[in-house]
Amino acid sequence: xxxxxxxxxxxxxxxxxxxxxxxxxxxxxxxxxxxxxxxxxxxxxxxxxxxxxxxxxxxxxxxxxxxxxxxxxxxxxxxxxxxxxxxxxxxxxxxxxxxxxxxxxxxxxxxxxxxxxxxxxxxxxxxxxxxxxxxxxxxxxxxxxxxxxxxxxxxxxxxxxxxxxxxxxxxxxxxxxxxxxxxxxxxxxxxxxxxxxxxxxxxxxxxxxxxxxxxxxxxxxxxxxxxxxxxxxxxxxxxxxxxxxxxxxxxxxxxxxxxxxxxxxxxx
Numbered sequence: 001x002x003x004x005x006x007x008x009x010x011x012x013x014x015x016x017x018x019x020x021x022x023x024x025x026x027x028x029x030x031x032x033x034x035x036x037x038x039x040x041x042x043x044x045x046x047x048x049x050x051x052x053x054x055x056x057x058x059x060x061x062x063x064x065x066x067x068x069x070x071x072x073x074x075x076x077x078x079x080x081x082x083x084x085x086x087x088x089x090x091x092x093x094x095x096x097x098x099x100x101x102x103x104x105x106x107x108x109x110x111x112x113x114x115x116x117x118x119x120x121x122x123x124x125x126x127x128x129x130x131x132x133x134x135x136x137x138x139x140x141x142x143x144x145x146x147x148x149x150x151x152x153x154x155x156x157x158x159x160x161x162x163x164x165x166x167x168x169x170x171x172x173x174x175x176x177x178x179x180x181x182x183x184x185x186x187x188x189x190x191x192x193x194x195x196x197x198x199x200x201x202x203x204x205x206x207x208x209x210x211x212x213x214x215x216x217x218x219x220x221x222x223x224x225x226x227x228x229x230x231x232x233x234x235x236x237x238x239x240x241x242x243x244x245x246x247x248x249x250x251x252x253x254x255x256x257x258x259x260x261x262x263x264x265x266x267x268x
Contacts, residue, residue, distance in 0.1 A: 004066045004165065004166075004167055005066070006040045006041070006165040007020055007065040007066060007067060007165065008029060008040065008041040008042075008043070008044055008067070008163070008165055009040055009041060011024070011027075011029060011041075011044055012029060015027065017061070017065070020061070020064050020065040020067075021060065021064040021065075022060065022061055022064065022065070024044070024046070025046050025047070025048060025161075026046070026047045026048070027044050027045055027046045027047055028044065028045055028047060029041040029043075029044050030042050030043045030044070030045065030084070040165075042084060042086060042164070042175070042176045042177065043070070043072075043162050043163060043164045043165075043176050044067075044162060044163045045072055045074075045160045045161065045162040045163075046160050046161045046162070047160075048160075049158060049159065049160065050071055050151050050159040050160055050161045051151060052147075052148035052151045052152050053144075053148065054071070054147070054151070054161035055069045055070075055071055055143070055144055055147030055148070055161060055207065056069075056144035056147065056148070057161070058161055058163060059140060059144070061163055065163075066165055066166075066167075067163040067164065067165055068163065068164050068165075068166050068168075068169050068172050068206070069147075069161065069162070069163060070161075070162040070163070070164050070172055070206065070207070070208065070209060071147055071150055071151070071156065071159045071160070071161060071162065071207060071208035071209070071215075072159065072160050072161075072162045072208070072209055072210075073156040073157060073158065073159055073160075073208070073209070073210035073211065073213070074157075074158040074159070074160050075156070075157035075158050075210070075211075083178070083179050083180070083211060084176055084177045084178065084179070085177040085179055086174070086175065086176065086177030087177070088177065088179075088186070088187070089174045089177055089187055089188055089189045090174075090187055090189040090190070091174070091189055092170065092171050092174055092189045092190075092192035092193045092195075092196055093193070093196075094189070094193075095189065095190050095193035096193065097129065097193050097194045097196065097197035098128065098129050098197075100190045100191070100193055100194055101126065101129070101194060101234055101237040101238065102126040102237075104184075104185065104237040104238065105126040105233070105236070105237040106126065117249055118243065118244070118248075118249060118250065119233070119236060119250050120249065120250065120251060121229065121251070122229075122233055122250070126233075126237075127230065127233050129197065129201075129234065130201070130222075130227070130230035130231045130233070130234060131201070131230070132200065132201035132202070132220075133201065133202060133220035133221075133222065133223070133227070134220060135203045135219040135220045136219065136220055136221075137203070137219045137261075138219065139199075139203035139204070139205055139217070139219040140205065142203065142205070142217045142218065142219045142261055143169075143205035143207055143217040145217070145261065146205075146207050146215070146216075146217035146261060146262045147207050147208065147217070149262070150207065150208050150215060155208070155215065155264075156208060156210055156213075159208065164176055168196065168199065169195075169199065169204075169205045169206045170192050170195035170196040170198070170199050170204070170206060171192050171195075171196070172192075172206045172209075173188045173191065173192055173195075173206065173209065173214065174188050174189040174192045176209075178209060180209070180210070180211060180212040180213065180214065180267055181212070181214075181239070181265075181267040182267075183267055183268060184239065184240065184241075184267050191238060194234070194238055195216070198216070198234075201220070202218050202219065202220045202221065202231075203217075203218065203219025203220045204216045204217065204218055204219070204263070205217045205219075207262070212266060212267045212268075213264065213265065213266050214264065214265045215262060215263075215264045215265075216262065216263045216264070216265075217261065217262055218260065218261055218262060218263055221257060221258070221259050221260050221261065222254075222257055222258055222259075223258065223259065224258060225254055225255055225258060227258075228254035228255065228257040228258050229250065229251065229254040231254070231257055232250050232251075232253045232254035232257060233250060235253065235257075235263070235265075236250055236253070238265065239265040239266070239267060241265075241266055241267055241268045242265060242266065245268060
């Protein structure tokens, strides 16, 4: 597994991160998990509540220190040590998005074989990955806008700005050992391989995480229902609860994706 140096330990002696070119507010290093203490901190989070510009304000840390900005919900769940288990995760680069989604699609189709309309028009056969789209916005600019909306609209209770050491934004859930989707997929690195693919095809960024919720920004959302149906198939495999406990059908769900600057996922 290719790893980058974790710069978080420097914050123990330099809380503001000035040696890394940062000016951080008072914060906390998280260095405990449900499986004990890793040899290095998993993440840093601010002690005070996030403001609309907090995510954007931390973006320079990615270039200077390999630390990716994130919003964390602190509503009694994260970063609870029992919900972080990085040792249980593999490496996102060891998986292929198309193979992961095909596997998950097959699992869901078997469990919902009596509901033929659920995944129409695709049925039981995995349709493959949706084509890439041209970005309509800079991915980081779109991410900052979505992060501001998460705070302003109160999507999360008690959101905090955080920093996570990872190779890329898509790897953040695996890097902290997030277990939110455990009822669907125990190894979140497999889902991160899909996030990597979405980064490349749709300009996605991981913006916010709660106990069982993931929010992504999208720089290249589908522009029509036809385009959105192919993306919706990927979402169904990635997080079936969005459809089975939400819109009720893939076709209806696809309509909500047209032009949407953010994608959110919730696992029951």
